[in-house]
Amino acid sequence: MSPDTNESASASTLLSVEHLTVFHGQLCAVDDVSLRVGEGEVLAIIGANGAGKSTLLRTIAGLHRPASGTVNFRGEDITHDAAHQRVRAGISLVPEGRRLFPSLTLEENLLVGAHRAAEGPFDLARVYELFPWMKDRRRGKVFQFSGGEQQAVAIGRALVANPKVLMLDEVSLGLAPIVIETIYEVIPDIVSHGIGVLLVEQDVSQGLRVATRVHCLLEGKTSLVGTPASLSAEEIEHAYFGAELPSTAGRGEPS
């Protein structure tokens, strides 16, 4: 299946990225990538380390300037908007490494996330419902929390802004499988509100399990696009690594 970037040009497209090219110094990190995220969809971006996934998300969030291409959100061109303006418009990124505020408590972290919140279903109370353990730890200093707890706080912090598009960058990194499960459990709830989710995962199986569609990057370029059901393990392996591996049964798990 050849990369077909015009798939899913549905009427409810929230975010559309066209021919985006981003440089990291002299390295071309994202090379002519186009994608779309619609309401209630989960688009999983998979690819090996250094494939350009994080750079792509960060550029959409406004932390990097692209060399060329556009980012459109709900019909408006936001390519040159500052990061904070995009948040206020309705795009939230849960960054790689969580990036909580270490000197703030859990609740303070959430409050910062909510300080420019749009109208919507997610407020602090709702987040405490999603993650009940938080209620008792509200005044706890986040730097003492476990990895999984911190990841949950980071997601909560992005949710309270009531985004229309939520981007998750490597939320499972460094977490135990059980914890990853609990993190991913909230995604259906989020999506049920019509929020579009764009998630980056190095763990292919996790990405495939939760995605509506999949977009694979290889060295900055789009190597494969499709739905999990329509893509075979071999195709994904090929797109992920860029080469035929000696035949191995099962999915191509990265080391």
Added chain:
Amino acid sequence: MSDTTLPQSAELPLLVERSTFSPIYTLVGTVVVFAFFTAAPWILASSWVSVLSNFFVLLIMATMWNLLAGYAGMVSIGQQGFVGLGAYATLYFAIKGMSPFVAIPFAVLACAIIAYPITYLLFRLRGGYFAVATWVIADSAMLLILTVALLGGGTGKYLPGLTNLSPSELDHDTYLATWFVAFVVLVATYFILRSRLGLVLSSLRDNETAARSSGAKVTSTRRLIYVIAGAGCGAAGSVLAISQPFVQPANAFSLNWAAEMLFASMIGGMGTIEGPIIGCIIFFVLQQSLQNLGAWYLIIFGAVAVVIAIWQPRGIWGLIRDTTHFELLPVGYRVSASSLSSRRRVSRDAN
């Protein structure tokens, strides 16, 4: 750094050379310049000679500051401490009977010896903290000198050992002292930057983490540069004392030296040898033209430096180099692919 991609075909032989023109030109040019400035007292009017004297003193300081900040990445606003120490070391040796001119290398050595242990304290800091700490140290040096009655305390003292010369002899000798010291400093800096130490420094300047990970001994290099810069500024202080020749703490340790050497380097272009030269020329042009307007020359100089730091951080020499690719004193390497038929040179400057 200008870079254009090398041609696709890797079959073209790669040329690695040090400069765009033959080293013979550099050598001849150096001899000519040396001869000219050495003969200056007999060629130029005496007012020019004294301006040149002051010019060379500042040039020494700016070159050293540039080595410290532009190459080794250490912003110091305390080099005036070494200027003062150099001046006072010269005064001390002169009081003890040495001719001030003979005292110059001893003063330089004294400054180097003092600079070395300071690094062990100073290097715990970086950035702004490092900078202010250098100033605290310079300030402390001045305060300590103020308590030594032998050296004249707060009022200052005349440098002994110069009275046996006639005024014009003294002016000539002073000028020659400042010129020779400046020449030695410039030549030494040029060779340092051309050497392996220079490569380490350039890599420090460009990217410290990469430099460390490629095995370069960053801390000991920094230490060496700090000591050299301290010694160099001590040399400037030494010839300053001779040219004044009333040595006074407020003048020898003045923060204005820090300002002038810093602004000259910034405006001229940091991270180059030519930059401080240009910056000092601009400084003296400004100072001479605004002579009767008090501190305005420094105000304008400072304002220009601020503007350049923000909008043209590579300074004036950087601007010239970017547009003409010309190196007066080449210290870097040029990798180019030259083909026999076409003289087209596609090159990448790395320096």
Added chain:
Amino acid sequence: MTWANILIQGALVGGFYALFACGLSLMFGVMKVINLAHGDIAVVAAYSAVFLVPKLHVAQLWAFLVVVPLFALIGYVVQRTLLQKAIDRDPFTTLLVTFGLSVVIENLLLEIYSANGQSVNIGELVAKSWQVNSVIYVSDVSLVVLGVAVLVLGALQLFLSRTSSGRLIRAVSDDREAAQLCGANYKHVFGVAAAIAFATVALAGIAFGISTEFDPTAGGINLLYAFEAVVIGGIGSLWGTLVGGILLGVAQQFGAHFNLEYQTLAGNALFLIVLAVRPQGLFGRRVSLNE
């Protein structure tokens, strides 16, 4: 009892140092900028109180009511225009720019107002003091300044910990990018921090102008003391700055006791010792002195 006098006088001047230093500390905490022109801004505020405020028919005693808000505004504008451009480049540039500004400001003051000493005139109040015992005199002005310092630090602390703007400032100090991802316009937050820094240092400048004679070069030495107070007390802690200021004041009084010439030197010595033995300061967070 000279010991008691040393401690009391040291504490009094320490309050002043802390007032001076809290703006410096804030700008470093939030923007990672060491404003080398910090001391000079205080001096400009003092000159404004002496020369500009009377033109508004306001007594110099009440100068701060005019000068402090004005400097808050100036701080915001300078940050959003000049300093932000320097910050966008790199810390190196910021250092050079603030140093350049410092030199320009000092020399401009020199040109405009000459090197003569000036004083903020509050009439007889400046000489009033409270006699504790036969040896110890507590000057009214320095007591008031200490009180003001404690009030300002307390207010700042409350602002940072209880208000939503304060929370935002803390968030931006912790992680600027993450704060942007929460919708914070970090450049505006930087502006607010600079406004607070300029306002507090202007207040300190006026206090300075009231207690001592000042001239255009006074900014330098005050920057030095403010910096030493911050490092001794510990970066990142406002109350630490107060403690640092007091310790610095006491050390200086101690040195002055032996020989007036040793006053600044004694403070410098304490600073260098703290640097050698405990670089993060007494109450410092694990924030390194490396940028």
